[in-house]
Amino acid sequence: MSVVYQKSRGLTDVSTHYCPGCTHGIIHKLVAECLVELDILEKSIGVAPVGCAVLAYDYFNCDMQEAAHGRAPAVGTGIKRVQPDKFVFTYQGDGDLASIGSNEIVQVAHRGEKISTIFVNNAIYGMTGGQMAPTTLIGQKTTTCQDGRKEELAGKPIKISEMLATIDGAKYIARVSVDSPAHIRQAKKAIMRAFQTQLEGKGFSLVEVISSCPTNWGKSPVEALNWLRDNMIPYYPLGVYKDWEAE
Amino acid sequence: MTKKLMKGNEVIGEAAINGGCRYFFGYPITPQNEVPEYLSKRLPEVGGMFVQAESEIAAINMVYGAAGSGARAMTSSSSPGIALKQEGISYIAGAMLPCVIVNMVRGGPGLGGIQPSQCDYFQATRGGGNGDYRLIVYAPNNLQETADIMSEAFETSDYYRVPVMILGDGMIGQMMEPVEITPPKKKRNLPAKDWATTGTDGKRKPNIINSLYLNPAQLEEHNLKLEKIYEDIKANEVRYEAYNVEDADVVCVAYGTTSRIVKSAIMECEEEGLKVGLIRPITLWPYPDEAFDKIKKDCKGLLCVEMSLGQMIDDVKIAANGRWKSYFYGRTGGMIPEPEDIKNEIKKIIRGEK
Ligand SMILES: Cc1ncc(C[n+]2csc(CCOP(=O)(O)OP(=O)(O)O)c2C)c(N)n1
Ligand code: SF4
Numbered sequence: 202m203s204v205v206y207q208k209s210r211g212l213t214d215v216s217t218h219y220c221p222g223c224t225h226g227i228i229h230k231l232v233a234e235c236l237v238e239l240d241i242l243e244k245s246i247g248v249a250p251v252g253c254a255v256l257a258y259d260y261f262n263c264d265m266q267e268a269a270h271g272r273a274p275a276v277g278t279g280i281k282r283v284q285p286d287k288f289v290f291t292y293q294g295d296g297d298l299a300s301i302g303s304n305e306i307v308q309v310a311h312r313g314e315k316i317s318t319i320f321v322n323n324a325i326y327g328m329t330g331g332q333m334a335p336t337t338l339i340g341q342k343t344t345t346c347q348d349g350r351k352e353e354l355a356g357k358p359i360k361i362s363e364m365l366a367t368i369d370g371a372k373y374i375a376r377v378s379v380d381s382p383a384h385i386r387q388a389k390k391a392i393m394r395a396f397q398t399q400l401e402g403k404g405f406s407l408v409e410v411i412s413s414c415p416t417n418w419g420k421s422p423v424e425a426l427n428w429l430r431d432n433m434i435p436y437y438p439l440g441v442y443k444d445w446e447a448e
Numbered sequence: 449m450t451k452k453l454m455k456g457n458e459v460i461g462e463a464a465i466n467g468g469c470r471y472f473f474g475y476p477i478t479p480q481n482e483v484p485e486y487l488s489k490r491l492p493e494v495g496g497m498f499v500q501a502e503s504e505i506a507a508i509n510m511v512y513g514a515a516g517s518g519a520r521a522m523t524s525s526s527s528p529g530i531a532l533k534q535e536g537i538s539y540i541a542g543a544m545l546p547c548v549i550v551n552m553v554r555g556g557p558g559l560g561g562i563q564p565s566q567c568d569y570f571q572a573t574r575g576g577g578n579g580d581y582r583l584i585v586y587a588p589n590n591l592q593e594t595a596d597i598m599s600e601a602f603e604t605s606d607y608y609r610v611p612v613m614i615l616g617d618g619m620i621g622q623m624m625e626p627v628e629i630t631p632p633k634k635k636r637n638l639p640a641k642d643w644a645t646t647g648t649d650g651k652r653k654p655n656i657i658n659s660l661y662l663n664p665a666q667l668e669e670h671n672l673k674l675e676k677i678y679e680d681i682k683a684n685e686v687r688y689e690a691y692n693v694e695d696a697d698v699v700c701v702a703y704g705t706t707s708r709i710v711k712s713a714i715m716e717c718e719e720e721g722l723k724v725g726l727i728r729p730i731t732l733w734p735y736p737d738e739a740f741d742k743i744k745k746d747c748k749g750l751l752c753v754e755m756s757l758g759q760m761i762d763d764v765k766i767a768a769n770g771r772w773k774s775y776f777y778g779r780t781g782g783m784i785p786e787p788e789d790i791k792n793e794i795k796k797i798i799r800g801e802k
Contacts, residue, residue, distance in 0.1 A: 213654075243649050246645045246646075248513070258658055259656075263647070264648060265657070266656070267656070267659065268539075269535055275505070275513070279510035279511060279515075279517065279521070281513075282497050283513075283518070283521075284646065284647075287647050304502055304505075305505075305506055305509075307502075308501075311502075
């Protein structure tokens with residue numbers, strides 16, 4: 202019998218703690234597959250965030266460091282400066298990257314640090330129970346904006362990919378989604394490109410993945426994906442924002 | 449090698465390299481700027497790397513990443529910057545990463561001032577960050593001692609997997625003294641850093657650098673493991689200088705810059721026939737409690753002198769354990785105690801006027 206599909210060896214056998222229908226799992230799978238297909242798993246060091254993906258260090262089958270909230274790009278910098286021949290990636294949520302760690306992510310791009318970041322944008326703080334994130338949409342209800350996010354109180358949601366694309370040291374920036382098989386295939390291509398950007402020594406790379414949080418959005422997994430398609434993708438357009446090869 | 453006239457902050461830089469440090473991550477702040485400036489030039493010459501971070505927060509987290517990669521890494525800063533590093537220091541302590549942190553203390557609170565101070569004693573010895581952890585804290589009072597401590601600090605930190613903090617101030621940083629930088633005297637048997645994240649190379653299970661233990665039983669176990677190391681440090685790493693302690697009617701207790709001034713005051717007292725001793729803690733943690741056991745029973749009192757409103761005095765009282773009265777004299781905000789004023793305090797204790 203031939204094996205048609207199996208779990209990537211880029212992931213450990215530990216079963217994840219993610220909620221049913223949460224797309225963190227799909228993103229993990231894509232990252233793991235890219236590490237294996239590029240044959241870099243054995244020389245990879247990943248950095249886990251503080252957020253729902255905090256336990257990513259138990260899931261990726263490579264060396265891992267667990268960073269303080271928002272500091273993964275700084276930790277990744279320390280790792281990469283000591284080991285320039287190794288592959289270094291961070292995996293961060295939107296509270297982690299776009300709020301408390303916004304300085305670290307801007308500066309890692311500014312220095313053109315040769316690391317890659319997977320940025321999971323689910324428009325909410327998942328782990329702490331659904332508070333407003335900088336990426337929360339106008340009108341979206343969270344536990345700290347129960348009548349919906351209001352622009353006059355909290356501003357408009359921040360567009361990280363567009364912002365980072367303006368920084369010279371950022372060499373590959375793309376926004377993808379994992380809501381459909383077609384989008385998942387595109388997402389994997391983008392992650393591959395981001396990782397290649399590092400392997401070729403070009404500079405910093407980041408893939409923003411629009412992701413769902415059915416639990417804190419108060420939706421079923423299917424409703425959550427529909428909501429993501431109808432609300433998030435229109436505000437956060439998918440696409441490649443920067444590519445060193447195109448320049 | 450012969451002695452060379454050097455500036456304190458540069459001694460720290462050169463001795464760090466001597467101790468095997470190859471990575472420095474920092475952010476500018478007075479009065480320690482010569483440390484990063486010196487290392488930005490020197491580290492590349494020895495195959496190392498200097499990174500000017502975007503903030504003290506980022507700098508300490510870069511140290512975390514570098515130390516977790518098995519490198520000898522350090523950062524240096526001054527009080528407000530060290531305050532920002534506390535989150536990272538706590539994570540480093542939790543993840544059992546070796547590194548060295550230098551604090552050239554200045555007056556506070558807040559932005560405070562830039563003149564010498566010892567107002568960060570609590571922060572250094574009581575755990576400035578969250579959680580049950582300790583740092584090994586050294587407070588040298590001259591540049592040769594600074595060189596020796598700095599040269600050994602990385603070895604010590606590697607051995608225990610506990611971060612080391614060096615506490616100085618603008619005076620130590622700016623003064624010039626002849627110094628000889630020699631290889632660390634205390635060579636330790638260091639185990640390989642088989643815990644470092646260097647890539648599995650397909651040859652071993654993944655290594656994880658982490659301070660998260662969601663299961664309280666596991667966290668307690670981790671805390672107890674750390675505590676065992678701390679006990680080991682207490683038993684083996686205490687350092688102090690004791691001067692005429694046995695016979696003294698008053699024993700002064702002072703560290704770092706202040707201890708030099710207290711020493712002058714004591715000399716002047718001796719000329720007047722007074723018997724005054726000095727305990728100078730070189731490790732602020734672990735604290736040299738044992739040094740106090742040599743003080744005679746009828747000693748009239750202990751005088752703790754600090755450039756603060758009284759922080760180490762708590763440790764003096766703990767060490768004295770009710771055996772003698774403990775008094776305090778200090779100047780703060782960057783003001784420096786005068787030998788004359790210290791002498792007056794000593795005399796008041798002898799006359800029973802305190
Ligand atoms: C310094 C600090 N502040 C706050 C927290 C609490 N905290 C844990 S996870 C989190 C937010 C995570 O949200 P996000 O990054 O969006 O990731 P998600 O959980 O949605 O995947 C916060 C605020 C913390 N651990 N540390
Ligand atoms: S809380 Fe949200 S982001 Fe976190 S695991 Fe559950 S669904 Fe995923």
